[in-house]
Amino acid sequence: MALQPSLQSALVIAGKYDAPHTLDIFLDYVCPFSAKLALAIDGVLKPLFAPGGKYAGKVKVIFRNQVQPWHGSSTFVHEAGLAVARVAPEQFWTFSLALFANQREYYDIPVSTLTPTQIREKLAELVSESIGEDKAAPFKDLLTLKSTPNGGVDVTDDLKYTIKFSRQNGIHVSPTVLWDGLIANEISSSWGEKEWTEFLEKKVAV
Structure with a gap:
């Protein structure tokens, strides 16, 4: 599926953008x-799609930001990911893994008083x-409110793009x-190497 050009270098987190098969x-x-x-x-798919991997050049993984507004901080953490995509696109996945590892700090109750x-x-x-x-x-600058009173931050348009794409x-x-x-x-989120291997063996046709 298509991806906004300015985000391609960050959100294609495994494989190459011109790979014929896509996991969104x-x-x-x-x-x-x-x-x-x-x-x-990180542990199963990236090695398979990397140079020298079994499916190198055949499959890519695109990270799609899925904002879930029933979690109060979801908008803020996804803004953060998109800001890193601008500031350091090559380190987007590294930051994303760090954010996942620390996600409990951004759950509803921990952020309720912030x-x-x-x-x-x-x-x-x-x-x-x-x-x-x-x-x-530079990350903080992108997330600083500095336009009109309701104009958002410098990555608001990127956030809108990801939300509209999901919708x-x-x-x-x-x-x-x-x-x-x-x-x-x-x-399933519980899939490991066995399940992913079986899935790809059935699906990869080129």
Whole structure:
């Protein structure tokens, strides 16, 4: 499926953009099941799609930000991911894994007494810890309210893009996985190497 050009270098987290097969994986940073699937992406899929892997050049994985507004911090954590995609696209997945590892800090109760500014400051600290102190300042600048009173931040348009993409494709929950544009309901966050290997053996045709 298509991906906004400015996000291609960050959100294609495994394989190459011109690979013929596509796994679109819709994840929410504060969803525990998304965190489980993220570990499978990192440990199972990325090696298979990397140079020298069994499916190198055949399959790509696109990270799809799935904002779930029933979690109060979901918008803020996805803004953070998209800001890192701008500041350090090559480290987007590294930051995403760090955010998944620390997701409990952004659950509903832990953030219930924090202001939006405080949540963004907390995320900037995670940026500094996970991908480098030099990335924190430009990251914070992208998430600073500085236009009209209701104009959002510098990655609001990217956030709108990801939300509109999910809506028009009927994606409601995370994780949801598409194979070549169609929802693959059989894929589970609990899948390990065995299940993914069997799935790919059936699906990869080129």
